[in-house]
Amino acid sequence: MTLTTRKFDALIVGAGGAGLRAALQLSNAEARVAVVSKVFPTRSHTVAAQGGVNAALANVLPDSWHWHMFDTVKGSDYLGDQDAIEYMCRAAPKVVYELEHFGVPFSRLEEGNIYQRAFGGQSQHFGKEQAARTCAAADRTGHAILHSLYQQNLRAQTHFFDEYFAIDLIKDETGHVLGVVAFDILSGEPIVIEAKTTLIATGGAGQIFRTNTNALSNTGDGMAMALRAGVPLEDMEFVQFHPTGIAGRGMLITEGARGEGGFLINDQGERFMERYAPNAKDLASRDVVSRAIAIEVREGRGCGRNKDHTLLDLRHLGADTIMKKLPGIREVSMTFLGVDPIEAPIPVFPTCHYSMGGIPTNRDGQVVVPVKDTPEDPVPGLYAAGEAACVSVHGANRLGGNSLLDILVFGRAAANHILDFLKDNRQHRPLHQESVDQALARLARWDRKGEGEAVEPLRRELRKVMEDHCGVFRTAEVMQEGVTRLHELRERIDNAVIRDHSRTFNTARVEAMELENLMDCAMATIVSALGREESRGAHSRMDFTDRDDERWLRHSLYSLQDDAMDYKPVRTQPVTVESFPPKERVY
Amino acid sequence: MSLPDTQTRWRCRRGMLENDLLLRAFLEYGYDELDQEGRDAFDRLLGYPDNLLLDLVLGRQQTVDAGIARLVPLIRAAAAARTWE
Structure with missing residues (x-):
């Protein structure tokens, strides 16, 4: 060829x-x-x-x-x-x-x-x-x-x-x-x-x-x-999470909904944020609200058939307030859930936003x-x-x-440096x-026929494992189990097949190769999260709740080979001005 | 019932999650029922920029394209009916 x-x-x-x-x-x-x-x-x-x-x-x-x-x-x-x-x-x-x-x-x-x-x-x-x-x-x-x-x-x-x-x-x-x-x-x-x-x-x-x-x-x-x-x-x-994404869909319900008086409830109808943040309640910081929702679900107080989300209740605000002040939220909820928040609460779960x-x-x-x-x-x-x-x-x-x-x-x-390089x-x-041959072999691998699992269920499973084991609720035990499950999934993905072997516009092949990429990124995320035994910024560990500058003011480096972790120092020295030394973050 | 052709399916991959979900739902619940005129209108809709596409489907903007206007309620109905993972 x-x-x-x-x-x-x-x-x-x-x-x-x-x-x-x-x-x-x-x-x-x-x-x-x-x-x-x-x-x-x-x-x-x-x-x-x-x-x-x-x-x-x-x-x-x-x-x-x-x-x-x-x-x-x-x-x-x-x-x-x-x-x-x-x-x-x-x-x-x-x-x-x-x-x-x-x-x-x-x-x-x-x-x-x-x-x-x-x-x-x-x-x-x-x-x-x-x-x-x-x-x-x-x-x-x-x-x-x-x-x-x-x-x-x-x-x-x-x-x-x-x-x-x-x-x-x-x-x-x-x-x-x-x-x-x-x-x-x-x-x-x-x-x-x-x-x-x-x-x-x-x-x-x-x-x-x-x-x-x-x-x-x-x-x-x-x-x-x-x-x-x-x-x-x-x-x-x-990984940056927002506390209230529409469960199962992902798009954001902004803080505005809680700012107007909306509150979160579990399967008992309990306003559970009162237990986690007695003063700020539903307006506590994003990470506190995210973790509270995750804990409610983990402890069996989630809502819905799969008990995998909590509810954001706006009903008490009344139709006038919802239509005047939160029209965008009502529109999104009605379009993607068929739920009018005037009549029923919105299913929510923390949603991943940015790496x-x-x-x-x-x-x-x-x-x-x-x-x-x-x-x-x-x-x-x-x-x-x-x-x-x-x-x-x-x-x-x-x-x-x-x-x-x-x-x-x-x-x-990068472009300016490329011009110098050129x-x-x-x-x-x-x-x-x-x-080149190695890359072509990766492509040809999806031409394999015969028995094997399909791509879409594997993708669903991978995403669920990451949500359950490396979302906003992170402990060594939870993440270790996630790593084990991802290792199993990796082997199953290696043996997966696609049914469509046509040449033109074969999107099944694209989605299969995307799944391989998701797998590698997921493993990088969970192994890095398991390695970092502190809480810093968006990485919050239930078993290591404090920031630890002595041990962890350093960057992590995950390598695909053997899923190995390495670390390198943070560049704390700016170009022309004095360094900002670490302080406790208070807003 | 034929599956939507794969090229149309790929063009439903958008820059915004909202559009991804709306169009994916419609591919599953509605697209197959369209006649040729409806499919042509859907192709025209896919040529719109993402923000405009979302505004049209959510009813924030209207279009003079009668074929696309007929699709809007069908897409919304598909999104509300879809069984999500």
């Missing part, structure tokens, strides 16, 4: 905000750029980001990048790398003005400046008055950014491989990354895309949990590709791995940015408005056929 081969200076896997921002920077510099995306680019998950992008423009209230940096370090529970955080906060105003020039219609103040709204965790003067730092295009900032970047890339003549699925990285024996092997979902034909540099920008892996807010496409494909290429994943135990961990990079977007005594040695030719990467600016928890900022700043930074590396390195 003759294999189609294409060659580019830079290859970007993933067409969300990080990938498109990088592609634009490269195309504008006249590099030959290709973007591979399994869905049409404007259907990337960036489109769902509603909140906005943080930048210390000081348009509404006084602000400074240094205060933004302080808030981000504090929000990260001191696990964020302070050099990367300084870089990001300093670059923020520039990337926002660039977006404005690309055509993003930011909401405006009367005098014409970009409007900025206040979000939680934003402060002036290093933790004092509330700041207003988030620039937004109404409630669809991600949509505006994604569409503007896509249009700009079309103008700049970026080459798009739409609806192509990247199977694996191509890597030679010296460790250089040479591109990817992908296949065209339409024709089923594999293709070798050789590139002097490859950037992974495939987004997060929220689909490893049954209840999550992510699009179905967020299956951690790039993270898993990196793992298989021998790159460890960093800080995968840190703080990912492929380890430095602030130039280079993927870095430990080599002997060096904790961060760049992998030549390989870059990562956005939710797929861990740079690490979010550390143990992410502030609202910092994820869009992350994808823009580090998509751009100046010194003008020729393609020889293709490494063995690596």
